Structures are given as structure tokens and as C-alpha cells.
Amino acid sequence: xxxxxxxxxxxxxxxxxxxxxxxxxxxxxxxxxxxxxxxxxxxxxxxxxxxxxxxxxxxxxxxxxxxxxxxxxxxxxxxxxxxxxxxxxxxxxxxxxxxxxxxxxxxxxxxxxxxxxxxxxxxxxxxxxxxxxxxxxxxxxxxxxxxxxxxxxxxxxxxxxxxxxxxxxxxxxxxxxxxxxxxxxxxxxxxxxxxxxxxxxxxxxxxxxxxxxxxxxxxxxxxxxxxxxxxxxxxxxxxxxxxxxxxxxxxxxxxxxxxxxxxxxxxxxxxxxxxxxxxxxxxxxxxxxxxxxxxxxxxxxxxxxxxxxxxxxxxxxxxxxxxxxxxxxxxxxxxxxxxxxxxxxxxxxxxxxxxxxxxxxxxxxxxxxxxxxxxxxxxxxxxxxxxxxxxxxxxxxxxxxxxxxxxxxxxxxxxxxxxxxxxxxxxxxxxxxxxxxxxxxxxxxxxxxxxxxxxxxxxxxxxxxxxxxxxxxxxxxxxxxxxxxxxxxxxxxxxxxxx
Numbered sequence: 001x002x003x004x005x006x007x008x009x010x011x012x013x014x015x016x017x018x019x020x021x022x023x024x025x026x027x028x029x030x031x032x033x034x035x036x037x038x039x040x041x042x043x044x045x046x047x048x049x050x051x052x053x054x055x056x057x058x059x060x061x062x063x064x065x066x067x068x069x070x071x072x073x074x075x076x077x078x079x080x081x082x083x084x085x086x087x088x089x090x091x092x093x094x095x096x097x098x099x100x101x102x103x104x105x106x107x108x109x110x111x112x113x114x115x116x117x118x119x120x121x122x123x124x125x126x127x128x129x130x131x132x133x134x135x136x137x138x139x140x141x142x143x144x145x146x147x148x149x150x151x152x153x154x155x156x157x158x159x160x161x162x163x164x165x166x167x168x169x170x171x172x173x174x175x176x177x178x179x180x181x182x183x184x185x186x187x188x189x190x191x192x193x194x195x196x197x198x199x200x201x202x203x204x205x206x207x208x209x210x211x212x213x214x215x216x217x218x219x220x221x222x223x224x225x226x227x228x229x230x231x232x233x234x235x236x237x238x239x240x241x242x243x244x245x246x247x248x249x250x251x252x253x254x255x256x257x258x259x260x261x262x263x264x265x266x267x268x269x270x271x272x273x274x275x276x277x278x279x280x281x282x283x284x285x286x287x288x289x290x291x292x293x294x295x296x297x298x299x300x301x302x303x304x305x306x307x308x309x310x311x312x313x314x315x316x317x318x319x320x321x322x323x324x325x326x327x328x329x330x331x332x333x334x335x336x337x338x339x340x341x342x343x344x345x346x347x348x349x350x351x352x353x354x355x356x357x358x359x360x361x362x363x364x365x366x367x368x369x370x371x372x373x374x375x376x377x378x379x380x381x382x383x384x385x386x387x388x389x390x391x392x393x394x395x396x397x398x399x400x401x402x403x404x405x406x407x408x409x410x411x412x413x414x415x416x417x418x419x420x421x422x423x424x425x426x427x428x429x430x431x432x433x434x435x436x437x438x439x440x441x442x443x444x445x446x447x448x449x450x451x452x453x454x455x456x457x458x459x460x461x462x463x464x465x466x467x468x469x470x471x472x473x474x475x476x477x478x479x480x481x482x483x484x485x486x487x488x489x490x491x492x493x494x495x496x497x498x499x
Contacts, residue, residue: 065265067342067400068447068487074458076451081214082488088207091179092122096148098131098175103140105131105177107148112493118147122204124191126182133175141183150177211304215450215486216271216294217457218263222256222479224249226467229477253479257461260481264459266406268447268487271296294486297445298419304492306333309417309499319354320388326423326496327389334494336425338392343421344401344411347498351395355383393423423496444494449485457484 093111098104107121123129127142131152140152184190191202229249274293285292301307306329308322330336343351385394398421401407411418425444449458460482463469467477489495 065262067398068265068268068445073446075446075448076456076458077215077448078450078452081212082448082486083210083212084488084490085208085210086491088209092204093176093178094121094123095174095176097172098133098152098177099172100131100138101172103152103154105129105150105152105175107150107177111176116148121148123150123177123179124182124202124204126184126188126191127179128181128183130178130180131175132178133173135173139180152177213273213295213448213486213488215448215484216267217482217484218260218267220256220260220263220481222253222481223465224252224467224477226465226475226477229467249477256479257481260483261459262406264483264485266400267294267296268485269297269400270299271487272299295489296487297422297489298497300487300489300492301422301495301497304489305495305497306493307497307499319350320358323388323393327391329496330391330494334425334491335390336494337390338426339394340424340426341393341395341421342398342401342424343395343498344398344408344419347420348395348397352383355386394426398422417499420498422498425491425494444490446488447485448488449483457482459483 089111094105094107094109094116095111095113096108097106099106107116107123109115110121123142123145125142125145129140129142129150129152131138131140138157139155141155142150143153144151182191271294273295295303306326308326308329330339341351383395385392387393399406401411401419401421404412407419449456451458460480462480464471464478464480465474465476466472467475
């Protein structure tokens with residue numbers, strides 16, 4: 001069965017949906033009852049129409065904000081940027097090229113894919129390591145280190161026969177090197193030796209990983225003339241901001257406020273950092289030369305986190321195989337036990353079907369969802385969470401990914417990699433705050449807004465003009481909205497973006 005939604009110009013209710021506000025400072029004919037149309041004969045008709053004054057809320061709750069308030073926190077900042085540092089990995093593992101014929105390992109990257117510059121790794125003489133390739137693995141002793149080239153002598157085979165431990169016969173192939181310990185001979189010095197000696201290679205310094213983000217200034221504006229503000233309408237309005245009555249400007253102002261509130265959240269989800277002097281947008285924002293834009297949630301996960309596209313492709317059905325792959329990745333990262341899943345409708349239903357299929361009595365549909373269903377109760381076909389391995393997943397629908405007025409329309413158009421959902425770790429992380437100079441426990445996700453003792457830019461609203469409180473001789477009411485904020489995504493390696 002196909003579902004159609006006719007657009008403007010077609011017959012049917014869907015084509016006449018008032019789905020987009022008009023950005024015109026003009027009185028529109030659509031705002032009034034048509035007393036001149038031929039079908040109604042205007043004032044000449046003698047029959048009084050039955051006027052339904054109450055505005056119908058055909059889209060339900062139209063706002064999408066609330067996601068960040070569920071999973072994060074908000075904190076003030078008094079700088080042009082926020083900088084934080086995160087712990088690096090404790091153990092030493094690298095990727096590069098292993099040559100089993102020459103017994104050398106050329107380090108190129110750390111295990112997370114970051115390039116390792118010359119002599120900036122932590123492998124030392126006398127270390128015990130494992131060298132692994134697609135053909136197998138072998139335990140070795142590090143006898144020499146020269147810049148990024150490590151000499152690895154096998155423990156269990158003769159040096160000349162190291163290649164016999166592998167089946168590819170190529171001699172040089174991509175591999176992984178893992179430090180598992182060390183071994184020293186009797187009477188030898190420890191790791192305090194020099195690079196040129198055979199007694200050690202100095203100490204291992206922890207890697208300092210620093211990240212930053214900058215706030216962006218967001219604004220909006222609403223204006224109504226004094227005459228229109230005092231004119232009664234024929235429609236009883238309603239809105240998410242609690243506005244009601246017969247003054248139309250109340251609805252327009254309330255919708256502007258609600259839309260701006262949604263923009264605050266949508267920006268924190270979708271924004272990306274611009275590249276200075278590499279885009280025409282750069283010079284349009286105060287002649288910015290140090291970059292512009294801000295890093296939103298999706299961009300942070302794509303840059304520093306994890307992405308799953310399913311097992312067999314982008315449109316793969318959600319099944320245990322995909323979750324097992326997610327668990328394996330989480331095991332290699334922070335292994336945080338509790339995780340929140342915010343997904344679109346298709347993924348939510350696929351997860352429900354997957355979990356129901358695990359029930360041996362699910363084929364008949366009698367114990368699907370709640371396992372004590374009977375004929376006199378509503379059948380629960382959904383799941384709010386599940387546990388797999390040592391991880392708990394709590395599932396929630398993400399309206400932002402479903403609504404046609406928001407990401408839902410983008411996902412339906414993007415056939416390459418639409419966003420199905422996001423997995424966010426629950427709990428807090430310990431990080432070093434550069435501004436305060438100490439370690440703090442914070443949610444993995446939180447919003448920073450500009451504020452001081454005299455000015456808070458979390459969500460500013462002020463009114464100018466002569467309507468209501470008089471601030472000028474302008475015969476209008478102008479409502480201004482402003483916020484300056486950015487999102488901090490700490491420990492993005494524990495997040496998962498589902499595409």
C-alpha cells in the first residue's frame with residue numbers, strides 16, 4: 001500500500017495545509033473570511049454560516065525541542081570558546097607496516113587512526129610486543145628503536161624463520177603492534193637509558209588531547225503595528241507557548257518564540273565548523289578569519305565518534321548482528337553500560353520486531369511485547385529497552401528525525417546516508433576544565449551559553465516600540481530574541497551515529 005500526500009494544486013486536504021509561514025510584512029487575503037467569493041455570494045447570501053472559531057491543531061505539538069534537556073545539561077561560560085581535554089588510552093597500540101623478513105615494524109598511526117610523527121610513539125627497547133597481520137600474530141622482543149621503526153625479534157621461532165609464522169609470504173604487510181610488557185637481563189639498567197643504548201628508551205609521556213568549540217550568536221525578530229495589536233480576530237488562536245484568545249499577533253509572536261527555541265536545539269544538533277577563508281560564508285560573518293560556525297552533535301560524532309550503517313548496507317534492517325557490532329565497538333572504547341537510543345520511526349519498529357522475534361511464542365502474536373497479553377487487553381507491540389551482553393539500551397522515538405518539517409524531510413531526500421538515530425551514553429565523564437583549572441564531572445553532552453554577572457545570553461528577549469511598555473515613538477511592538485551558545489560533546493568515542 002502506498003501513501004500519497006498531494007501538494008498544492010491537487011485536490012484533497014493535504015494540498016491546502018498551512019505548513020509554511022509567510023515571511024511577508026503584508027496583510028494577506030488568506031487571513032480573513034472570503035466574503036466576495038462566488039461560491040458564497042458574499043453578503044448577499046441570507047444564510048448564516050456555522051463558524052468554528054477554535055483553530056484546529058492538525059499537527060499536534062509542533063515543537064521538537066527537549067532532546068538536549070533529557071540527555072545533557074546547560075552551563076554558563078564567559079569566553080569566546082570552550083576548551084576541554086580528554087584522557088588518552090592507557091595502553092600502547094599502533095598500526096603500520098610489519099615486515100616479517102626484516103623483523104621490523106614501521107609505525108604510522110596510533111590505534112585510533114591518528115598519525116604518529118617521528119619518534120613520538122611509546123615503544124621502547126626491551127618491550128615485549130605482539131605483531132599481528134591478517135595472516136596471524138607473533139610475540140616479539142624489541143631489540144632496537146630508530147625513529148618510528150621498531151626491530152621485533154620473535155620469541156618462538158628462529159630470527160631467520162620469522163616469515164614462516166605467516167602464510168602470506170609477502171614479507172611486508174599492514175599490521176598492528178601491541179605492547180604487553182617488557183623483559184630485561186640480569187644486571188641491566190632499566191628504561192632510564194638513552195635511545196642509543198641497549199638498556200632502555202626513557203619514560204612514556206601521556207598524550208594530551210585537547211578539544212574546543214565556539215559559541216554562535218542566534219537571533220530572531222517579530223514586529224506588529226500598534227493598530228494590528230489592538231484589532232480583534234475572528235479565529236480563536238492556540239499555540240505551544242500557551243497563547244489563546246482572538247488577537248492574531250499573539251499567535252504570530254508565540255510561533256516565532258517557539259520556532260526560535262527549536263532553532264536553538266536544531267543548531268546544536270546539526271551545525272558544523274566552517275573553514276576560515278575557504279568559503280564565501282566566511283567573509284559574510286563579520287569578516288571572520290579564525291573560522292566560523294560551531295560543532296554540533298552529529299558533526300562531533302562523525303569526526304570523533306562512531307558510525308554504524310547496518311550490517312548489509314545503509315538500509316539494513318536492525319537486527320542483533322548490528323547490535324553485536326555496536327557492542328564490540330563500545331567494548332573497544334569506554335564500555336559505558338547504560339546508553340540512550342533516540343531513533344526514527346522505521347528504526348524503532350525494526351528494533352521492536354527484532355526483540356519480538358527473540359520470543360519463542362512470538363510467532364502467534366500472543367506474547368509480543370508484554371509477555372502476559374490476553375484477549376481482553378490491548379496488545380503491546382513495542383519495547384522501551386533491552387539488555388544485550390553487559391549493555392543496557394533505552395529506546396525513545398526522536399521526533400526531529402520523523403517530522404516532515406524538520407529532519408524527516410531531509411532523510412527522505414538523502415538516499416546515501418540518512419540519519420536513523422543516535423546512541424548516547426548515560427552518566428557523567430571526568431574532564432579537565434581549562435577555565436576552572438580542575439577536574440569536573442559533567443554529563444557527556446551539555447550546552448554552554450555566554451553569561452556573566454551582568455549579562456546572560458542563554459535566551460534573551462526584549463521588547464521595543466510604543467505598544468505596551470513605551471521605549472520609543474515607533475507605533476509598533478518589536479520583539480527581539482537572542483542566544484549565544486555551543487554544544488560540548490565529551491567522550492565522543494562513546495557515541496554512535498546510526499545511518
